[in-house]
Amino acid sequence: xxxxxxxxxxxxxxxxxxxxxxxxxxxxxxxxxxxxxxxxxxxxxxxxxxxxxxxxxxxxxxxxxxxxxxxxxxxxxxxxxxxxxxxxxxxxxxxxxxxxxxxxxxxxxxxxxxxxxxxxxxxxxxxxxxxxxxxxxxxxxxxxxxxxxxxxxxxxxxxxxxxxxxxxxxxxxxxxxxxxxxxxxxxxxxxxxxxxxxxxxxxxxxxxxxxxxxxxxxxxxxxxxxxxxxxxxxxxxxxxxxxxxxxxxxxxxxxxxxxxxxxxxxxxxxxxxxxxxxxxxxxxxxxxxxxxxxxxxxxxxxxxxxxxxxxxxxxxxxxx
Amino acid sequence: xxxxxxxxxxxxxxxxxxxxxxxxxxxxxxxxxxxxxxxxxxxxxxxxxxxxxxxxxxxxxxxxxxxxxxxxxxxxxxxxxxxxxxxxxxxxxxxxxxxxxxxxxxxxxxxxxxxxxxxxxxxxxxxxxxxxxxxxxxxxxxxxxxxxxxxxxxxxxxxxxxxxxxxxxxxxxxxxxxxxxxxxxxxxxxxxxxxxxxxxxxxxxxxxxxxxxxxxxxxxxxxxxxxxxxxxxxxxxxxxxxxxxxxxxxxxxxxxxxxxxxxxxxxxxxxxxxxxxxxxxxxxxxxxxx
Numbered sequence: 065x066x067x068x069x070x071x072x073x074x075x076x077x078x079x080x081x082x083x084x085x086x087x088x089x090x091x092x093x094x095x096x097x098x099x100x101x102x103x104x105x106x107x108x109x110x111x112x113x114x115x116x117x118x119x120x121x122x123x124x125x126x127x128x129x130x131x132x133x134x135x136x137x138x139x140x141x142x143x144x145x146x147x148x149x150x151x152x153x154x155x156x157x158x159x160x161x162x163x164x165x166x167x168x169x170x171x172x173x174x175x176x177x178x179x180x181x182x183x184x185x186x187x188x189x190x191x192x193x194x195x196x197x198x199x200x201x202x203x204x205x206x207x208x209x210x211x212x213x214x215x216x217x218x219x220x221x222x223x224x225x226x227x228x229x230x231x232x233x234x235x236x237x238x239x240x241x242x243x244x245x246x247x248x249x250x251x252x253x254x255x256x257x258x259x260x261x262x263x264x265x266x267x268x269x270x271x272x273x274x275x276x277x278x279x280x281x282x283x284x285x286x287x288x289x290x291x292x293x294x295x296x297x298x299x300x301x302x303x304x305x306x307x308x309x310x311x312x313x314x315x316x317x318x319x320x321x322x323x324x325x326x327x328x329x330x331x332x333x334x335x336x337x338x339x340x341x342x343x344x345x346x347x348x349x350x351x352x353x354x355x356x357x358x359x360x361x362x363x364x365x366x367x368x369x370x371x372x373x374x375x376x377x378x379x380x381x382x383x384x
Numbered sequence: 385x386x387x388x389x390x391x392x393x394x395x396x397x398x399x400x401x402x403x404x405x406x407x408x409x410x411x412x413x414x415x416x417x418x419x420x421x422x423x424x425x426x427x428x429x430x431x432x433x434x435x436x437x438x439x440x441x442x443x444x445x446x447x448x449x450x451x452x453x454x455x456x457x458x459x460x461x462x463x464x465x466x467x468x469x470x471x472x473x474x475x476x477x478x479x480x481x482x483x484x485x486x487x488x489x490x491x492x493x494x495x496x497x498x499x500x501x502x503x504x505x506x507x508x509x510x511x512x513x514x515x516x517x518x519x520x521x522x523x524x525x526x527x528x529x530x531x532x533x534x535x536x537x538x539x540x541x542x543x544x545x546x547x548x549x550x551x552x553x554x555x556x557x558x559x560x561x562x563x564x565x566x567x568x569x570x571x572x573x574x575x576x577x578x579x580x581x582x583x584x585x586x587x588x589x590x591x592x593x594x595x596x597x598x599x600x601x602x603x604x605x606x607x608x609x610x611x612x613x614x615x616x617x618x619x620x621x622x623x624x625x626x627x628x629x630x631x632x633x634x635x636x637x638x639x640x641x642x643x644x645x646x647x648x649x650x651x652x653x654x655x656x657x658x659x660x661x662x663x664x665x666x667x668x669x670x671x672x673x674x
Binding site: 114118120122167170171173174175177178179181182183185186189302303306309310313343344346347349350351353354357358361 | 412418464468469471472474475476478479480482483484486487489490491493494602606609610613645646647648650651654655658659
């Protein structure tokens with residue numbers, strides 16, 4: 065089935081619709097929608113690397129932190145517009161991701177996880193010992209942002225921008241995965257040797273995937289800092305990486321964007337509905353993650369795909 | 385601090401890394417699973433020690449108790465990874481052990497809060513020993529000696545005892561080991577139990593150094609993984625040496641450039657070694673195709 069619009073039109077129109085809906089929400093729900101948008105962007109990035117390109121990195125919170133800190137530092141020290149600071153921060157994230165991808169090129173599975181874990185650890189160390197630059201353990205306060213024509217940037221404005229960006233990124237990711245580049249990523253994940261034989265430069269693909277995924281997560285970090293008004297050094301730990309995995313794994317790992325969107329929607333909505341979950345948050349995530357791995361290894365989107373098959377099987381079993 | 389003091393301190397912390405790394409290696413060798421919850425086994429051992437010590441149990445009981453707590457936890461992890469996650473891919477199992485690690489940490493946090501509990505050094509208490517002009521805490525010596533004893537016992541077990549040989553055979557090739565009449569599943573369980581027991585003892589040894597708190601194991605996990613990688617994920621000897629070397633390099637490094645860069649030193653050592661030899665310092669075989 066062909067889409068009535070090209071991907072660009074689809075993204076822009078969908079983005080505008082989502083922004084309008086987000087702007088119309090009551091204040092608290094609007095804030096939650098902004099957080100959700102951030103998580104969806106992070107999940108898209110994590111899924112690109114883990115699900116599409118098959119590289120296991122636990123460094124995703126580090127890139128959220130790089131986005132938040134780089135943007136805030138640029139805003140504080142360079143006195144430029146946020147419209148320049150965010151792309152700059154994303155460029156920083158891209159570059160760091162590219163480097164990390166390059167350094168870890170030869171590593172697989174577990175070794176890759178360990179090295180990215182080390183990267184995250186070092187990033188946190190730098191953050192905590194950065195003094196006035198990173199605000200140490202307290203983090204930085206994002207300065208008041210004045211935009212031309214719009215005036216002071218409020219949470220409302222950030223949420224609208226985040227909602228728009230999220231939809232555009234969903235469409236872009238979908239398009240990317242169906243493009244030559246995306247198919248090369250999937251091929252090199254499925255079998256590196258076969259991909260090489262088909263003329264795919266697996267090494268280049270891996271670095272590319274790392275850079276793109278990192279840039280997306282960095283962008284989410286920028287939005288998070290704008291939304292909260294601060295950078296929060298305690299929000300970039302390994303536990304957060306596991307939350308990110310939880311979103312992606314529960315949504316359904318692999319090609320496609322349904323999984324990374326469904327995961328945060330379901331998981332983020334539940335604790336927001338049951339506010340009392342508070343201190344049991346980590347237990348909740350751990351349990352859900354483990355249960356999903358055991359019961360539905362392909363997540364929500366996988367389970368939905370299998371549903372017609374399974375029900376058919378059940379029906380057949382019912383007949384004599 | 386004298387040079388001898390620094391070196392012995394480094395050996396002691398390296399010994400704890402080595403103990404956790406031995407567990408990681410045993411489990412990886414036998415099952416291909418990297419257990420990211422290994423640090424939490426250490427944490428369980430440490431809490432057990434604190435409570436047994438508080439209850440006035442004799443040192444032998446404290447040791448056995450900590451080891452048993454780690455073993456039981458290891459057995460539970462065996463159940464989860466081998467029965468619940470038996471058809472999962474490597475990446476899924478890694479994420480699964482991460483989930484278990486978070487669950488155990490969160491449970492400990494709910495039960496005991498984040499405040500570190502203080503622990504008295506096992507067996508000899510808080511004493512210092514004047515040795516050839518250097519002052520060395522007896523606790524560091526206890527840690528090193530206990531680690532060497534455990535490591536030596538495991539090496540002997542794997543070289544000479546029937547049980548150890550059977551475990552090695554299963555790690556080498558479960559199918560053929562099964563054909564020779566070795567109970568494969570029991571040997572895999574034994575491996576997890578051994579890994580858990582070693583981690584439990586590591587918890588007992590580490591608790592007076594850092595205090596006992598929910599994320600104490602997670603802090604040790606990263607250097608332990610590096611020690612295991614240095615040892616090539618292959619032999620107890622290699623990992624033991626890898627851990628001790630890492631501990632000394634790290635401690636000397638901290639003494640020279642300051643504690644802020646502890647993890648950077650560790651990470652630098654790992655990156656340098658992995659780029660040079662992706663199979664680890666002491667690993668002979670090329671990387672397995674898991």
